[in-house]
Structures are given as C-alpha cells and as structure tokens.
Amino acid sequence: MGLRSFVALPINTGGGVVRFLNDYNFDANTDVFISALAYGISPKQSLFFALPTRLNPTGAQRLGDFSALYRHTLFQKDNANGTNRLGFLGGFVLPTSSKRDSAAQAGFVFTRYHNRYEIDVDALYQKGFDNRGDSGRYDVSWQYRINPKILPEWGISNQLFTVLELNGRWQQGNSTSQQLTAGLTWAKAKYVIEGGFVKELNHREDTHFVLSTRFHF
Amino acid sequence: MKTILLITTLFLSTIGFARTVEVDVHGMTCAFCVDNLQKRFGKMDSVISVDVSLKNNKLMLVTKGDKPTVEMIKQSILDAGFTPVKVTETK
Numbered sequence: 197m198g199l200r201s202f203v204a205l206p207i208n209t210g211g212g213v214v215r216f217l218n219d220y221n222f223d224a225n226t227d228v229f230i231s232a233l234a235y236g237i238s239p240k241q242s243l244f245f246a247l248p249t250r251l252n253p254t255g256a257q258r259l260g261d262f263s264a265l266y267r268h269t270l271f272q273k274d275n276a277n278g279t280n281r282l283g284f285l286g287g288f289v290l291p292t293s294s295k296r297d298s299a300a301q302a303g304f305v306f307t308r309y310h311n312r313y314e315i316d317v318d319a320l321y322q323k324g325f326d327n328r329g330d331s332g333r334y335d336v337s338w339q340y341r342i343n344p345k346i347l348p349e350w351g352i353s354n355q356l357f358t359v360l361e362l363n364g365r366w367q368q369g370n371s372t373s374q375q376l377t378a379g380l381t382w383a384k385a386k387y388v389i390e391g392g393f394v395k396e397l398n399h400r401e402d403t404h405f406v407l408s409t410r411f412h413f
Numbered sequence: 414m415k416t417i418l419l420i421t422t423l424f425l426s427t428i429g430f431a432r433t434v435e436v437d438v439h440g441m442t443c444a445f446c447v448d449n450l451q452k453r454f455g456k457m458d459s460v461i462s463v464d465v466s467l468k469n470n471k472l473m474l475v476t477k478g479d480k481p482t483v484e485m486i487k488q489s490i491l492d493a494g495f496t497p498v499k500v501t502e503t504k
Contacts, residue, residue, distance in 0.1 A: 207494070208453075208492065350466050352447045352451075412445050412448070
C-alpha cells in the first residue's frame with residue numbers, strides 16, 4: 197500500500213485496519229492529522245472512512261470533512277509471484293461544518309504485486325454540491341522490499357520497503373499540484389510504521405513530512 | 414492398570430486421527446497475509462498447528478480428525494482474500 201493513499205490495502209472478511217497519519221507542512225508550519233478506518237465486508241467488498249483535523253501554528257484546530265468510500269474488487273488474478281487487482285471506488289464526503297457542503301466521489305484503484313515490488317495506482321474525483329467546488333487526486337506508488345532479500349521458509353519476518361510516489365491534487369479553479377513522495381515502510385505482523393518526505397513540484401513548492409502507523413485486527 | 418491402558422488407548426487413537434493438510438495459496442503479499450491466515454485457522458478447535466510460508470506460497474495445517482474439511486479450508490482462504498490452488502492431505 198502507498199504512503200499517501202489508503203484504498204489499495206487488502207482487507208480480509210471481518211477484518212479491519214486503523215490508521216493514523218500526520219502530514220506536517222514545513223513552509224506553512226501546519227499539521228493535518230488523519231484518522232482512518234477500513235473494514236472488510238467480504239473478499240471483494242471493503243469500506244474506508246477518514247476524518248482529517250488541521251492544526252494551525254496558533255494551536256487552533258479545524259475538523260475536516262468526513263469521507264466514506266466503498267471499494268468493490270472487479271478483477272483479481274492471484275499467482276505464485278503475487279497478484280493483480282482492480283477495484284472500483286464510490287462514496288461521499290460529509291462536511292463537519294454547516295458552512296461547507298457535501299460531495300460525491302468515485303474512482304478506481306489498481307494494484308500489481310510481483311515478487312518484491314508493488315505498484316498501486318489510484319484516482320478519485322469529487323463532485324461538489326451547492327457551493328463546494330470539484331476536486332480530484334491521483335497517486336502512483338511504487339514499493340520495493342529491501343529487507344529481507346529472501347523470505348523465511350515459514351512464518352513472518354519484519355519487512356522494510358522503500359516507497360516512491362507521484363501524487364497529484366487538484367481543486368476547481370486551480371491547476372493540479374504535482375508532488376513527489378519518498379519514504380520507508382517498516383512492516384511487522386500486526387502493525388506498520390511508515391514515513392517520508394513530500395515535495396510539491398509546482399504551485400507553492402512546499403515540503404511536507406508524513407508519518408503514519410496502522411494496526412490490523 | 415486398566416486406567417493406564419484406557420488412557421494410553423485414548424491417546425494413541427487421538428494421535429492416529431491427526432492429519433496434515435498442505436495448501437498452495439496464491440495472492441499472499443505481506444506479513445499481514447501470513448498473520449491473517451495464522452489467526453483465522455488458529456481459532457479453529459480441531460486445528461493443532463498452523464504454518465504459513467510467504468516464500469513458498471503454502472499453508473500447512475495439522476488437525477485432529479477430519480475437520481476442518483477441504484471445502485471449509487478453501488472457503489476460509491477465499492474469505493481471507495487469497496486463492497487456494499492445490500490441496501494435499503496426509504493421514
């Protein structure tokens with residue numbers, strides 16, 4: 197799974213994942229803290245929920261809008277070396293303030309896992325209602341397992357991955373902000389810690405640091 | 414003497430019903446996949462031990478008796494999000 201996106205994560209039936217991510221913008225000196233939850237309804241159906249909170253340098257907090265997404269796996273081809281999966285995404289955004297409006301969202305997510313690397317591609321479009329503008333995003337993530345080079349014969353070993361991503365964020369009325377993300381993921385049996393730097397390649401050219409942890413149950 | 418004989422007979426008959434099931438599983442990609450299968454099968458009463466190999470794409474179960482059945486094992490693997498390919502039973 198990529199660092200900046202949550203929707204590629206495989207979720208088993210009746211299982212779930214809780215994820216906490218903090219995105220610190222060095223130039224604006226602000227934090228965005230995102231709590232997210234994923235749940236597996238069936239092998240092909242999963243739900244994803246997220247709620248961001250923005251923290252300003254003054255200490256003021258602003259609760260973001262609640263996002264809900266349904267993922268349906270349309271195609272899955274497993275093989276001895278990995279898997280290829282394609283899923284449809286659909287859902288909505290609910291504002292947590294009466295001053296903002298809601299949105300509908302739809303997109304897709306593709307995953308290819310082969311031996312030691314994984315590629316995840318996702319795209320999501322949000323159609324705003326009333327005064328809310330449209331927005332969109334894409335993430336192309338490449339992860340490569342650098343340790344261990346050879347897996348143990350049986351059981352679980354801790355795993356370390358490098359992560360490299362190209363991300364895009366668009367708001368109606370603006371051009372797309374292209375971003376480059378580089379980081380590491382440390383995966384244990386029951387939890388993951390991952391982090392990296394994000395560089396905006398255009399617009400304000402801000403630099404971010406993202407740190408995240410997730411727990412599987 | 415009779416009690417010792419009864420306990421020994423029961424013990425040997427229990428061992429005699431142990432079976433090993435090895436399944437080739439496709440689609441496992443990470444440590445969570447291994448943990449997922451270990452938890453799922455570890456909860457089953459009749460399963461004595463569970464071993465998962467991410468390297469060799471295998472699940473190995475040692476069970477008491479004939480449960481879980483091959484169909485139950487395959488369905489559990491599918492519910493976990495993977496594909497069971499080949500099943501080998503040894504009694």
